Amino acid sequence: MIEHSPDSGFSGESSAWSSYELSATETPTESIVYAVADVSGRDPLELRPLYEVVDPDAVDRLFGRSASRECSTGTKLRFVYEGHEICIDDRRLVLRGIDRDSSQALR
Template sequence: MSTSAERHSESICEQIVTAVADREGVDPLDLVPLYEAVGPEPRRSLFASASENVGRPSASHSFTYHGYEVTVDGDTVDISKQPERPDSELSSPR
């Protein structure tokens, strides 16, 4: 799924939370807040105001949110479901 500038009225953060909630069939307020799920560097970029980024090249950031791989590149958001790992990969002793 890709979203971009067609949702100008929503921030990147709102786009991410809304898209994941839609895919999960839940209210966005039922999800863990995005700021709790994202590390400090991507969080600074995601929450920075547009005026702070004028004239700067956009950086691409990827992180996991509620079982989805999220990549933000400028004003484009890509969200894909993370593949589930078989139980054998989760608990096999090595």
């Protein structure tokens, strides 16, 4: 399960971001869906399919745990999903709720 740290920012962003450590037992895409469900108070099955927004296989390949990866690659991805700006890197996932005008600007 993801570990939630609501007061952590992403790259110096404000505390409006919710931060989660990526789990060794979940894929990064599972963590994204569970985190969005957590902060929005919704069931994960009620959310729009993640594949309509981003390629889940690519996200899992880029940010998944592997025995050969011992250090960060520095890769980051930012996108909008279910009214939240999602940012993910090798070790954590952060998100914040956004309004419709902001989400249009990020696309």
